[in-house]
Amino acid sequence: MRKKEIVAMLLAGGQGSRLGVLTSHVAKPAVSFGGKYRIIDFTLSNCINSGIDTVGVLTQYQPLLLNQHIGIGIPWDLDKNFGGVTILPPFVSKDNNAWYTGTANAVYQNIPYIDYYNPEYILILSGDHIYKMDYEMMLNYHKKKKADVTIAVYRVPIEDAHRFGLVKTEEDGKIYDFEEKPPNPTSDLASMGIYIFEWKAFRQALILSEESYEDSDFGKHILPYMLSKNFNLYAYEFDGFWKDVGTLEAYWDANMQLIDLVPEFNLYESYWKIYTKNEVQPPQFIGQGASVEMCILGEGAEIYGHVYNSVIGSNVIIEKDAIIRDSIIMNSAIIGEGVQIYKSIIAEKALIGAHTKIGMGEDVINEEQPHIYYSGISVVGEKTVIPPNVEIGKNCAIDGPVTKSSFIDNKLASGKNLIIGEGSD
Amino acid sequence: MRALGIILAGGKNERLKDLSTNRALAAMPVAGSYRSIDFALSNMTNSGVSKVAVVTQYNSRSLIEHLSSSKWWDFGRKHGGLHVFTPYMTNENSFWYRGTADAIYQNLSYLKNSHEPYAIIAQGDGVVKVDYSKVLQYHIEKRADITMVCYEEKNKRELNRFGIATVDQDNRIIEFEEKPIEPEGNLVSTGMYIIRRRLLIELIESCAKEERHDFVSDVIVRYRKQKKIYAYIHEGYWRSIASLESYFETNMDFLDKSIRDDFFRKTPNIMSKVEDEPPVKINYGSTVSNSLCSSGSIINGNIEDSILFRKVFIGNNSVVKNAIILNDTYIGDHCHIENAIIDSHCNLEEGTVVKGKENEIIIIKTKDSSYK
Numbered sequence: 001m002r003k004k005e006i007v008a009m010l011l012a013g014g015q016g017s018r019l020g021v022l023t024s025h026v027a028k029p030a031v032s033f034g035g036k037y038r039i040i041d042f043t044l045s046n047c048i049n050s051g052i053d054t055v056g057v058l059t060q061y062q063p064l065l066l067n068q069h070i071g072i073g074i075p076w077d078l079d080k081n082f083g084g085v086t087i088l089p090p091f092v093s094k095d096n097n098a099w100y101t102g103t104a105n106a107v108y109q110n111i112p113y114i115d116y117y118n119p120e121y122i123l124i125l126s127g128d129h130i131y132k133m134d135y136e137m138m139l140n141y142h143k144k145k146k147a148d149v150t151i152a153v154y155r156v157p158i159e160d161a162h163r164f165g166l167v168k169t170e171e172d173g174k175i176y177d178f179e180e181k182p183p184n185p186t187s188d189l190a191s192m193g194i195y196i197f198e199w200k201a202f203r204q205a206l207i208l209s210e211e212s213y214e215d216s217d218f219g220k221h222i223l224p225y226m227l228s229k230n231f232n233l234y235a236y237e238f239d240g241f242w243k244d245v246g247t248l249e250a251y252w253d254a255n256m257q258l259i260d261l262v263p264e265f266n267l268y269e270s271y272w273k274i275y276t277k278n279e280v281q282p283p284q285f286i287g288q289g290a291s292v293e294m295c296i297l298g299e300g301a302e303i304y305g306h307v308y309n310s311v312i313g314s315n316v317i318i319e320k321d322a323i324i325r326d327s328i329i330m331n332s333a334i335i336g337e338g339v340q341i342y343k344s345i346i347a348e349k350a351l352i353g354a355h356t357k358i359g360m361g362e363d364v365i366n367e368e369q370p371h372i373y374y375s376g377i378s379v380v381g382e383k384t385v386i387p388p389n390v391e392i393g394k395n396c397a398i399d400g401p402v403t404k405s406s407f408i409d410n411k412l413a414s415g416k417n418l419i420i421g422e423g424s425d
Numbered sequence: 426m427r428a429l430g431i432i433l434a435g436g437k438n439e440r441l442k443d444l445s446t447n448r449a450l451a452a453m454p455v456a457g458s459y460r461s462i463d464f465a466l467s468n469m470t471n472s473g474v475s476k477v478a479v480v481t482q483y484n485s486r487s488l489i490e491h492l493s494s495s496k497w498w499d500f501g502r503k504h505g506g507l508h509v510f511t512p513y514m515t516n517e518n519s520f521w522y523r524g525t526a527d528a529i530y531q532n533l534s535y536l537k538n539s540h541e542p543y544a545i546i547a548q549g550d551g552v553v554k555v556d557y558s559k560v561l562q563y564h565i566e567k568r569a570d571i572t573m574v575c576y577e578e579k580n581k582r583e584l585n586r587f588g589i590a591t592v593d594q595d596n597r598i599i600e601f602e603e604k605p606i607e608p609e610g611n612l613v614s615t616g617m618y619i620i621r622r623r624l625l626i627e628l629i630e631s632c633a634k635e636e637r638h639d640f641v642s643d644v645i646v647r648y649r650k651q652k653k654i655y656a657y658i659h660e661g662y663w664r665s666i667a668s669l670e671s672y673f674e675t676n677m678d679f680l681d682k683s684i685r686d687d688f689f690r691k692t693p694n695i696m697s698k699v700e701d702e703p704p705v706k707i708n709y710g711s712t713v714s715n716s717l718c719s720s721g722s723i724i725n726g727n728i729e730d731s732i733l734f735r736k737v738f739i740g741n742n743s744v745v746k747n748a749i750i751l752n753d754t755y756i757g758d759h760c761h762i763e764n765a766i767i768d769s770h771c772n773l774e775e776g777t778v779v780k781g782k783e784n785e786i787i788i789i790k791t792k793d794s795s796y797k
Contacts, residue, residue, distance in 0.1 A: 287714070
């Protein structure tokens with residue numbers, strides 16, 4: 001029987017609600033990143049660069065864009081006769097409630113997919129981190145330790161540790177305890193949500209966990225269970241660049257780091273390329289009288305205005321006399337003449353009318369969603385059209401079919417939302 | 426589509442001087458992120474032609490590498506597809522292609538085994554966007570034997586490098602001169618033709634019998650009166666890049682917004698092999714004005730009226746003005762490049778000065794004989 005040594009299961013079903021209106025219409029893994037990429041590109045590229053050519057992508061929340069983006073996997077060379085990338089959405093069966101209720105439940109429901117490849121190892125990944133990692137090295141570590149489970153861990157500052165799931169290890173890396181977001185952490189090794197399992201043992205654990213819990217989850221159920229049954233769990237410490245982009249602030253920071261003179265996360269190394277679906281191929285144009293400094297620009301971008309310290313996506317047009325600073329402009333957005341944008345995120349295909357100003361005034365934390373919009377960043381949602389000559393403050397969120405009349409006195413004060421239609425929840 | 430495609434991409438060319446010593450003309454980089462054959466291939470696929478042969482022989486390696494996967498132009502299909510025909514030996518024949526007609530003759534089985542009623546012939550060095558389904562419709566309406574896509578060269582540039590057609594009121598070609606020293610008209614043949622497949626086979630076979638090998642002089646010129654050859658006037662942009670002058674100008678034409686919009690923003694798109702390069706990075710202290718830059722490039726200096734291809738590095742305080750920098754070239758700090766073409770894979774050390782004149786472009790070629 002043909003078989004694959006290792007199959008990756010990529011969890012891409014989460015909404016990522018702390019990215020605000022950026023994830024109103026798309027799942028977090030499909031959100032643009034770094035000018036021309038989407039967040040999931042980094043994990044998919046890591047797979048193929050590590051020699052893993054069989055990847056199941058588990059989708060659930062707003063999967064359309066993700067489906068279109070991944071397709072049959074051509075950009076990542078994951079279009080294979082045996083293996084390749086397979087999108088695994090929830091499905092209905094005779095005795096099944098259809099939705100994925102937890103991370104482990106999602107994998108459980110796809111046991112037949114994994115069985116088809118008859119693998120020895122399963123690699124569990126999530127599609128919401130920015131990093132370059134050679135999973136083959138982790139697999140070698142897993143084999144060397146004769147582990148049943150290997151968890152990739154990242155050393156975080158102890159004062160931040162309470163935000164993570166932590167592992168406690170013996171000197172040789174063997175895990176003896178877990179702590180899920182403890183108020184007083186005693187370890188600084190955070191789980192990265194990347195696991196390698198022995199398939200046979202893992203398969204049994206999935207089935208057992210499914211019998212006991214409705215929302216079977218890796219961190220809550222599978223790993224503690226396997227630890228309690230004396231399986232060998234090891235921690236694999238990763239010390240490269242690894243960035244969670246789960247909040248607007250972290251997302252903005254990670255984008256801005258790409259602009260550094262020599263970025264810590266370097267996209268320009270040719271031995272570990274990041275692949276994406278290239279819908280646009282023309283070169284970037286910078287017009288006469290334009291100025292562009294400390295920026296990265298995606299394919300087909302046309303700049304006639306002034307852009308500083310910003311990340312500009314593919315096919316973006318920035319008209320003349322516009323000033324963009326410290327901002328992220330995603331694919332195919334159009335920025336009108338004389339527009340001013342400061343520390344804001346403009347999502348894909350948005351259109352900013354001439355002489356509109358965004359990111360002005362005082363830094364007031366958002367009234368409705370203070371846990372999302374607190375870092376001074378204003379966000380304009382996908383395909384949103386902002387009328388000309390309006391002024392928008394800081395920590396604002398604008399999404400949906402807004403019009404001139406949606407603004408009072410042509411203004412939206414800092415900390416206010418203007419969300420119309422579907423995006424309002 | 427009821428036509429198959431043939432792209433002639435084989436010719437040896439000396440007018441491009443040093444740039445084509447290691448590179449097929451059809452593989453010349455154009456407009457920042459394309460190769461010249463991308464235009465011919467995209468036109469075919471965008472017009473619904475699903476079966477295309479690229480005929481090549483001179484320096485074909487660079488071209489074949491570019492065509493190593495046909496999926497970028499959507500030719501990776503069960504039916505049709507992209508075929509690359511290089512010369513090969515048989516018991517009867519051990520010749521290289523002795524001309525364009527001979528190149529088709531040596532691959533005549535491709536035509537004979539096809540079922541499409543028409544054949545579209547195009548050139549690998551034409552920068553153009555054309556819808557062949559419109560040309561075919563015209564061909565059928567005119568009941569033409571051959572339709573030749575022509576371009577009215579209003580600026581009369583390099584007329585002596587092309588075939589010049591004279592037409593009657595109905596656009597039927599009544600006279601045709603190949604590369605005339607003193608051209609009478611300015612209706613240039615773009616080298617794109619539509620012809621019934623069976624007629625093409627017939628004409629090519631009779632050429633071969635008479636030991637004639639060139640499609641233009643032995644088919645078009647010889648049969649111009651006997652066969653009904655019609656000119657289809659192409660209204661948009663067209664340029665052949667087969668001379669240094671036109672190569673430089675064609676690239677610079679893409680700094681013009683209307684030309685850029687026509688090729689890049691209006692559908693259908695021009696497609697190319699995907700290179701997966703990261704975004705262009707423009708660092709602190711750079712100034713860039715009226716220039717195209719391509720992905721994978723890192724810019725620290727001052728760029729003006731220039732075209733940078735993929736993966737170009739420009740050092741601090743370097744000036745690039747009215748120049749074309751081909752892919753994978755490194756330009757160190759404090760360089761000055763003006764009125765020049767820097768070939769791919771060059772490494773210009775700190776302080777290098779290359780200054781051509783506006784009517785005398787300098788070419789800097791890589792020292793190693795890299796084929797890219």
